[in-house]
Amino acid sequence: MVNHIVMWNFKEELTKQERNEAAQRIAKELEAVKEQVSGVVSLKVVTKPLTSSNRDIGLISVFESAQALQNYQVHPAHVAAGGFIKTVTENRTCLDYEE
Numbered sequence: 001m002v003n004h005i006v007m008w009n010f011k012e013e014l015t016k017q018e019r020n021e022a023a024q025r026i027a028k029e030l031e032a033v034k035e036q037v038s039g040v041v042s043l044k045v046v047t048k049p050l051t052s053s054n055r056d057i058g059l060i061s062v063f064e065s066a067q068a069l070q071n072y073q074v075h076p077a078h079v080a081a082g083g084f085i086k087t088v089t090e091n092r093t094c095l096d097y098e099e
Contacts, residue, residue, distance in 0.1 A: 001041065001099045002063045004072075007055035008089035022088040023047040023057055029081035030059060037075050039068025055093065069096065 010019045027045035034043040043061040063069040072078055 002069050004061045005095045007058040007093045009091045010056045033077045037072045039064040
């Protein structure tokens with residue numbers, strides 16, 4: 001299994017309402033990709049982190065293999081979601097690891 005964890009902060013200039021709307025759109029778009037790409041074991045977008053967190057939004061996902069992760073990353077629905085994510089976030093952090 002391959003774990004893929006990504007976290008972002010929203011851009012400073014976004015209002016609270018814009019952040020909430022962006023979080024919901026990110027969750028909807030990324031979680032929809034799960035049904036479109038084979039090899040996705042689980043995929044969840046965390047939109048309400050605890051106040052102890054230093055990131056605003058996160059993606060926690062598990063894939064059957066490194067190839068399944070690669071297929072997810074190049075899938076048109078993921079690429080489209082990523083295009084939107086780049087417009088509203090900054091400070092992306094990613095950790096991929098195999099178990």
